[in-house]
Amino acid sequence: MAQTAKSDPERNEAIVRRFVREVVNEGNYATADELFADDYVRHDPSIPEEKRGPEGFKETVEMWRAGFPDVEMTLDETVAAGDLVAFRATETGTHEGEFMGIEPTGTRVDLTGNVMHRLENGRVAETWATFDMLGLFEQLGAVELPR
Secondary structure, three states, rough: OOOOOOOOOOHHHHHHHHHHHHHHHHHOOOOHHHHHEEEEEEEEEOOOOEEEHHHHHHHHHHHHHHHHOOOEEEEEEEEEEEEEEEEEEEEEEEEOOEEOOOOOOOOOOEEEEEEEEEEEEEEEEEEEEEEEEEHHHHHHOOOOOOO
């Protein structure tokens, strides 16, 4: 009996790795249409409103790539179980475009985060993401942390 995508953690992890490689790192937005459910939703405290559908995911990536055209996400650790795939990641890039109201600084940044995706029928249906935005804003000189 063949496993479904919901119960096939290895397949689900391969799907997540593919969208990170193709959409996030390479900017191939067409892949999001294939890999994200029409009713996809992203929960992310750094983005004021929930992003929905493949278009919502593409908007998020486009925002990052506009500010950091050379952005690259590295999956530092990945865990897949059932219909969930979670990872700890590092994003690097050079701040060459406006990002969240911050004018380009030319600063090379490192950003860490934790993300969990729920897959359904071989497509990403839901995401919970938490990235160290305070650390990012400090690297960009937008905030100064007390010492």
